[in-house]
Amino acid sequence: MTTCANLEKLSVKESLKAEHIGKKVKLSGWVRTRRDSKAGFSFFELNDGSSMKSVQVLAPNDLSNYESELLHAGIGCSIEVEGEVVESPGKGQATEVKATCIKVLGGCDPASYPLQKKGTSFEFLRTIAHLRPRTNSFGAVARVRNQICKSIHDFFQERGFIYVHTPIITGSDCEGAGQMFKVTTLDLQKPPLKEGTKSGEINFEEDFFGKATNLTVSGQLSGECYATALTNIYTFGPTFRAENSNTSRHLAEFWMVEPEMSFCNLEGNMEVAEDFLKRIFRDVLNNCEEDMKFFAERIDKTVLERLTHIVESDFVRLSYTEAVDKLLKSGQKFEFPVEWGIDLQSEHERYLTEQVFKKPVIVYDYPRGIKAFYMKLNEDEKTVRAMDVLVPGVGEIIGGSQREERLEVLETRMKESGLNPEEYWWYLDLRRYGTVPHAGFGLGLERTVQFVTGMANIRDVIPFPRTPKSAEF
């Protein structure tokens, strides 16, 4: 059993910096590869996730466990290294660590270990989601995702927004955003039935909460409650959609940021949305240089210029009516013909943002018939104060609106949408007591990570994706 002395601990990221040359340090991590030299030593590539790059550890053959352990420690093994950071005589790195002691903490059988030195497909890596963070790609995605989350909090915190935790389990049977997952503790084999009903309806009064409950599809309605007291708030947490969507842009469980601002109209909403996205992109460019270089080289060549371009340019703003006009006059043939009143299809959105403007586009003032009940009705009574931010490659990344603050109009709109205003008594109270103009939007975290990294499939930007027929890990 090898034991090492107690030295200052250094991350792999730090050990790569020339300023540490001459220091005696301790490192730990996982072996990426081992290369042996007959000249009397072996090289270990050691990675601990602190950076894309691994550090080269030089293991001389006079280490006591060299023959017995180190020559058998390859990809996947966890090791602890003590040694000196030295200038590297080899090409490809400024520093390396000359080991005085290497302890193998956990072995790894190379014959059965699924990861290889050579690249494997993302499809295969999805089947080993528990091990894929050990690859360069998923390490980079995790670090960039972390930076984006930090920027989200920084942006709002610096502006005095209050972070509000809205519930994950909700009693609203519809929040205006798609199919929901049911939450119940009832016995699914023989659920209690309502008395006197022939059809055998389930009696949710006997359920845990005494009513039917679901996983939230949006924190917006709860967020509005806090915004109409604390002025500016944001929610940031998981949301759930039980839609049978099988695409590279949809998840059943995903994270969403939803700011809500009182005393704010649609223009203010659009300004915040634009500043917000630019802040995230700027932070990633400044703080994740190494990872972004990797994405530019291996995943999507355009990723750096795309982000830089967006940070430096103004978003295009055009009304839905103008957008339809532009599409009609484009001469472009679409699978779905354009006509005022229809919802814009993916192909239309992408044509606008990718072909016409080549930068983010904010489309606003959509027809009332295709948007949610809570969006403020314009004076023309045909359109609502909704806005979508469209970006090249991903399409819709933000959806938001100024909210309807007039009680009567909101009630009418609810009924139009087939909702029962009585069930939303608490939401309507916000309009009964001290109502104010307010607005907000939702940003899908995973789509943002996709856009920033250029990763083609949304299943590869969340650690453990939940999609139809898939929840293994």
Add this chain to the structure above:
RNA sequence: UCCCGAGUAGCGCAGCGGUAGCGCAGGUGACUGUUAAUCACUUGGUCGUAGGUUCGAAUCCCACCUCGGGAGCCA
């Protein structure tokens, strides 16, 4: 959910009616301040599952399952 496409060794793929192949990974050996190291030899597969056609099916037909691309729904 709909329309395409694909499921052959641990991974990436070829074979497309006549007794299963390549590259990488793994193993052994050689060589080397190496860096996706290189060279030689080598282990490994009831060809997604279940039916059918045929003397004979990885190959043709049917169903199902899973995965991928696109669409719808949306973030």
